[in-house]
Amino acid sequence: MKKYNVGIIGYGWVATAHIPSINASRQAQVTAICSSRPQNDAALSAKHGGTIRSYTDLDEMLADPDIHIVSICSFSGLHAEHAIKAAQAGKHLIIEKPIALSWEDCQRVADAVAAAGVKVCVCFECRFSSQLLATRAVIDQGLLGDLHYGEVDYFHGIGPWYGQFEWNAKRNGGGSALLTAGCHALDALLLCMGGDVESVSSYSTKSKSPIFAPYEYDTTSVTILRFADGRVGKCSAVVDCLQPYYFHTQLCGSEGSLLDDKFHSMKLKTDKSAWSRLSFKALDSGDVTDHPYQTQFQAFLDALDEGKDMPLTDLKTALHTHRIIFAADESARTGRPVDL
Structure with missing residues (x-):
């Protein structure tokens, strides 16, 4: 079973539900958080467990080859931009809903994912x-x-x-x-x-x-x-x-x-x-703390292990x-x- 390091984009309300759900899985751990507000690495690590490095520069976080998955928890209007950048960096994606605020941006995300060959989990949990x-x-x-x-x-x-x-x-x-x-x-x-x-x-x-x-x-x-x-x-x-x-x-x-x-x-x-x-x-x-993210994320990680698409909430289904x-x-x- 492969171990996955996960980077979080956006450290707001929904991120506080994604992080413990990811960390509770069998094979993933949050190791990085990118926020527009500077964070303290020691405080993040003490709060969420493990060793977490904080970033304010998204490109810098995405350049880390040790990050395998990116969870997008930023403002809805930024989802498309962040998803495209993460896909281009070769990261698998967890995208909080909505994928984007327009159908055109949704298609741009789909194109970037197809070009990069990465897997996607959309949060219709x-x-x-x-x-x-x-x-x-x-x-x-x-x-x-x-x-x-x-x-x-x-x-x-x-x-x-x-x-x-x-x-x-x-x-x-x-x-x-x-x-x-x-x-x-x-x-x-x-x-x-x-x-x-x-x-x-x-x-x-x-x-x-x-x-x-x-x-x-x-x-x-x-x-x-x-x-x-x-x-x-x-x-x-x-x-x-x-x-x-x-x-x-x-x-x-x-x-x-x-x-x-x-x-x-x-x-x-x-x-x-x-x-x-x-x-x-x-x-x-x-x-969001009541949402079944843990069950969904575990299914996504298991699918990654098997080289399969996410069941139920894959990108194609979510785009529909x-x-x-x-x-x-x-x-x-x-x-x-x-x-x-």
Whole structure:
């Protein structure tokens, strides 16, 4: 089993979740951190374990041949630039979502990765949550039959009580309600439904609460997907709600339905008026320390050992989700459906 040294780009909130998850793996250790704010090597090493060298010059960190993987935890608007540089330096990539704030920049990242031949893990880590793993198991066992409708919705008020609020509220920071956070719900919808998306229609609006006034973009959107085979999906992204975090899932198929942690299947021949229950840790928090990064990163490292692409959250799969996100945002902006 190979040992991987990992360099972190950006030492903010999400990095504090990436670092312990990487260090808890069987084969990787964070050995370098690049931050625009100077850090103390001894303090970083004492806090996170091992020996960590700090950098303020990204090119200097990427020039270190002993760093094998780079985890990009910088501001969203810098992800593309940092991913391209790291790929060109021959480093494998962990890219925090979103990959970039535009489809053109996503394609630039894809081109750089292809040219360098490096492997990529994109942080749609909710695919590795027990909630979505259990949901997929119900689907894969055929308990819902053939799905014809699905909705996955993201409700999470991201206000001034979050440290990233100031930059996330800017158009060149968060981008859109769907891109900054609702992307997890859209990605989950695509995971559950599968198949090709033919057309996207989206509408957006914004809360009148002064709490969310700093946002430079609409903070609520509703997106309808029409799949090539005629099925329909819906995704709401609401980051201006005043309520507890809620990751809503509803799936309807020819043999049954699923609602969050409940499902009903005609195949089980149970009481038609009762739900069966699933037991899992729900996606119920926007705190990055609650996200299943460790499971995702371990899968990535195991794939590297085997010379394979990342399962579930490889670059190609993540680009598919991003393409639909950008199509939805275009639809909301123009008021017209976007064909894919």
